[in-house]
Amino acid sequence: MLADLTNSCTIVSTESPAYNMIKTETQGRVAIITLNRPKALNALCSELFHEINDALARFDNDSGIGAIVLTGSERAFAAGADIKEMKDTQFIDNYKSNFLGHWVEQINKLRKPLLAAVNGYALGGGCELAMMCDIIYAGEKAVFGQPEINLGTIPGAGGTQRLTRAVGKSKAMEMILAGSVNLDAQEAKTLGLVSAVFPPETLLQETIKTATKIASKGAVSVQMAKEAVNQAYELNLSSGLHFERRLFQATFATKDQKEGMGAFAEKRKPNFTHE
Ligand code: CAA
Secondary structure, eight states: OHHHHSOSOOOOOSSOTTOSSEEEEEETTEEEEEEOOGGGTTOBOHHHHHHHHHHHHHHHTOTTOOEEEEEOOSSEEEOOBOHHHHTTOOHHHHHHTTTTHHHHHHHHTOOSOEEEEEOSEEETHHHHHHHHSSEEEEETTOEEEOGGGGGTOOOOSSIIIIIHHHHOHHHHHHHHHHSOOOEEHHHHHHHTSOSEEEOHHHHHHHHHHHHHHHHTSOHHHHHHHHHHHHHTTTSOHHHHHHHHHHHHHHGGGSHHHHHHHHHHHTTSOOOOOOO
């Protein structure tokens, strides 16, 4: 079954020749994962997601990497979960196997920043995958939507939760209930779903530029800052402020804090060592 869904396009990467549906590369301290299942518009079948998870785990554990970029093609970031793969599955199997649970396992525990560079379709699970990332940049022709209702189902990988937090209840309801109300890149930016829009051909380079900037900072404070921002979605304000203050205080135990503040006082650029 999976073999049928796999495109003939097998990528040979110097880092991991085993991947069939993604390409991976590094540029300095930035890792780039490119979804590469073009004939199915990067529909997220199990094999593709397992490869994404594997690459994410590998880069998260690589001390030479400071940020990760996830992207697709100009036509599609990802057109959703693989409808053909899941259409005949039964509730009992999905429940027992915790279907889609593996989508969030790795991304939820990822310590390094993950930036999405979204060109083309980001629909259903594709939109949800983008929203699992820490920063979303969009190409001018990007399309964000949650069309699951048209298939007789609902978003299953965070769409009802993350989209609502990102764009507000009314717009999220409109998109999810009507199934045909998509956001173009500018609307997505206006609503706060994405933080910047670029021409399709420069999107990836712009995303890598920001990732490179992030990766040049002290890795420990970057990780702590990511943890603190993510807690804004989980905690009430006083608990979140408490969490943030404790992490802020903890940064004073790092060499990078001494280097960063010392460099400012000495009017020079800091040289972070990620310690
Ligand atoms: N699953 C499986 N295959 C898909 C797919 C998907 N989600 N999206 C596209 N494809 C396949 C098509 O079946 C087609 O394959 P064939 O050439 O073998 O027929 C190929 O990709 C190209 O697609 P189209 O011919 O449809 O291209 P288009 O340009 O005419 O339309 C599109 C593009 C509007 C994105 C359309 O493909 C589409 O509507 N796709 C489905 C989008 C969708 O409903 N996503 C939600 C999935 S459910 C989900 O994601 C649940 C969740 O919350 C996790």
